[in-house]
């Protein structure tokens with residue numbers, strides 16, 4: 001029977017690393033506080049002359065290489081991002097051009113930190129419907145460009161990066177089993193970036209205190225309320241997706257969660273009866289890279305040689321909106 005398979009995986013993190021101690025020079029915080037409350041020790045920050053599409057292009061190129069494909073083998077590019085280069089055209093169209101592709105469809109989707117999980121569900125549905133045979137799906141963000149670097153409640157939590165997968169619809173064992181998605185817009189004010197911004201371009205660099213953008217409120221969050229809701233809804237959605245596809249939690253090999261906070265990840269693993277070494281953990285080194293965090297976590301365990309053919313993976317994410325969801329994948333690579 002035909003399914004959508006992950007046949008290539010890639011990731012890219014900008015070179016510049018900002019540690020908690022570096023951050024403590026910018027805002028009133030400490031390494032101890034950040035580690036203890038979030039599990040984060042450092043984050044990667046995009047270079048002044050880089051765009052989200054550059055991170056996405058590098059991750060996409062690595063995923064293509066891993067799949068043994070060229071851009072000419074691809075039927076569509078989908079980029080999940082909250083921090084597009086510009087309001088338009090789409091970051092996906094930039095990535096298509098930078099990878100040397102032409103003609104096939106390319107578009108962005110926006111579900112903040114759940115963007116990749118939403119994207120995987122969307123592309124899988126389109127492939128099952130016969131639209132495409134091979135798709136490059138990327139989650140890419142430069143969150144540092146939409147943070148208020150004077151707000152210690154938010155700026156310590158995020159980082160920049162990109163993760164990518166090549167998806168192929170083919171007759172083979174395993175592949176994407178299915179997905180569950182949710183959104184409840186009544187919580188829209190608890191986590192948001194309400195100011196329209198001119199794209200996450202270097203012209204909007206909030207780390208540069210000399211630009212007009214510095215200190216302008218961007219990402220705003222009621223951390224405590226987000227935390228409580230995330231733990232509850234993620235606990236529910238992981239069980240919902242298992243029930244929907246008639247799979248027991250004891251069959252799971254890997255949890256590949258959105259990397260917002262180590263305490264949220266551990267709470268979800270506990271609800272699934274999974275040990276910490278069954279969880280893809282990158283929050284310590286990457287912080288929250290929004291739509292990039294799930295594919296970067298997947299890339300991390302994949303490149304470490306930890307994921308075996310036939311294993312069962314549960315991907316999940318929680319985001320502003322609130323928007324949340326989960327995907328079940330039988331690894332077939």
Ligand SMILES: CC(C)(COP(=O)(O)OP(=O)(O)OC[C@H]1O[C@@H](n2cnc3c(N)ncnc32)[C@H](O)[C@@H]1OP(=O)(O)O)[C@@H](O)C(=O)NCCC(=O)NCCS
Nearest residue numbers: 029030033037113152153156223224226227260261318319
């Ligand atoms: C943000 C978060 C780490 C804060 O942890 P917390 O245990 O809830 O901490 P609180 O918000 O209760 O803040 C406790 C104190 O620390 C202070 N504080 C907040 N950020 C701080 C920082 N970076 N450094 C030092 N102190 C800080 C607060 O001002 C508060 O001080 P007060 O008690 O004097 O008012 C946590 O709520 C969280 O992870 N929320 C979910 C975030 C998330 O997942 N977002 C993305 C979803 S996609």
